[in-house]
Amino acid sequence: MIEAKGLTKDYISGSGPVPALREVDLRIGPGEFVAIMGPSGSGKSTLMNLLGLLDTPSGGQLLFEGRDVSKLDADHRAEIRSKRIGFVFQSYNLLPRLTAYENVELPMIYAGIDRISREKRVSEALSAVGLGHRMGHWPAQLSGGEQQRVAIARSMVSDPALVLADEPTGALDSVTGDAIMQLFDRLNAKGVSIVLVTHDRGIGAQAGRVLRLADGRITGDGTLPATRAEPREAPPKNAGFFKHWTWDEKKR
């Protein structure tokens, strides 16, 4: 699904290039759940930016769904992002002047999806994260957990192949964080590749694969022993694109 071959990224400073990522080789397949862990400055964010096509590598090659995207211009990368990649940020990053509905709708507007389809998919996505009744609410009227659920709905609404999450539970309490991770599980169960950055070992253990980064290099690629007592969610009941998605308030 996404493959990096000898991926490097240097930042230019006054004293010359500063390597942030060195010769990274990586392959993430469809439906994989990958956690990226590592200390600050290890290159996690740089790798996420490259995988999310927000940035271009200084060297090496990056293939997304078989296509070399290493040297694509900003507009072409934006087009791929709008259609195939979802983002979830630690600080939710909802636009405060748009309602929950409009925030979720935004990537589809940029992807050029028609209004009728948008209405249907936004409604399904927000219902899937348990916020079908709060579509018209402003971000300021939602709790942190609810805002992150809106952000997850936004990330999945365009039917992405890959969702990148940067410390998605970092600003949430553990109960709400668990609930958010359940949503990622469900999304992953549907076949969407998930790559998330975390410092939390529990969350790392929940992922099927953990990449350890240090000094811009991958120093480990494997699994962590599970620390969570709860089993993964049972599979889905609803039909259609969001059939794997149901939100049970009692499980929060």
Next chain:
Amino acid sequence: MTFSETFKIAIRSLMANKLRSALTMLGIIIGVASVVTMIAVGAGASNQIQDQIRSLGANVLMINPEAARRDGVHRQGASQRALIDADARAIEAQLATVSHSVSSVRRSYQLIAGNRNWWTSVNGTQTGYFAIREWPLEAGRSFSAQEQQAGEKIILIGQTVAKQLFGSPAAALDRTIRILNSNFTVIGVLAAKGPSGFGSDQDDVVFMPLQTLRQRLLGGANQVNRDAVDYLLAKAVSEDAIAPARHEITALLRARHGLRPGMEDDFSVTVPAASMEAQNASARVFAWLLASIASVSLVVGGISIMNIMLVSVSERRREIGLRMALGARKRHVLRQFLIEAVLLCLFGGVIGLLIGLGATVLVAHFAQWPVYLSPGTMALSLLVSAGVGVFFGYYPARRAASEDPIQCLRTE
């Protein structure tokens, strides 16, 4: 992303900061309002002068006698050679560049009608006068050739005289006006001409055949030359013929007056509209000057739009980064900020136009100045407002579009 979606987002952004949007628009509001008002006042003045030029009649030349000069010194009035009827007839008959020419004598008399009286200018002339001045009758008729020859006691009166002596133009026809010891019948009332460019009331006047004036009013007053007239009027066949006509009239009259080369003219040929055209030109220049000064505030308004849009781009870097991360292309971001700037200017333009209209009405009402605001000017003012938005909004919008999404997302 459709235009309406971008438009909606832009409106939402502007509404989110109502006070700031309003203050940003202020410069454009003031600029458009002042430009609109200045143009209305300038166009009003220009139109008034145009009307006055039209009221003189097109392509009119006026010939006045002048005292001869020798060595730069004007000699006594008696030394001037008078203009006579025959001069007018010769001009009309001999010059191809002139279509009509008439002679006139002008005096002032007390007019009496019933128990009312009015002091006004009495002109003895020929019917060609009205053709030259393009002055139609509102009621009644003009003099016939026979009446002119016979010196009939008939009179044509202007609107002001009709109102002063008879209360209304309609009531004046066939009534009698006494001047000195003669009674004259009103056979026509001239249409209104309004004030002249020189400030006098053109409707405060009466006309009678030249022969009538001489026989009934002047009598033996002009002992020197009974054929003398006060001035001649001539009409050039076209606007282009004015200059050649002036030249030919001068040559013809010099020959008729026996002026040798080197001797100065004892008459002057003037084009009354020319001086008014000069007035018109200066009015136009003044109007443009005022509009230019006012448009400085429009430029200042534009700069303030640019300033605020730059602030807005800085403040909304996180939003820009997020939109880009979610798939916004550079053109989407550029269009969004550009539309915001254009909307600010356009709203400001509409409000400024309304204020300008209000100010124009106030100027017309309180200062009693003529004003004129064409729909074209109003549309243009809105177009200029939008243009200011595009011009001053482009740079901030381009700056927003060239932002790096990663840097923007890091913005706190």
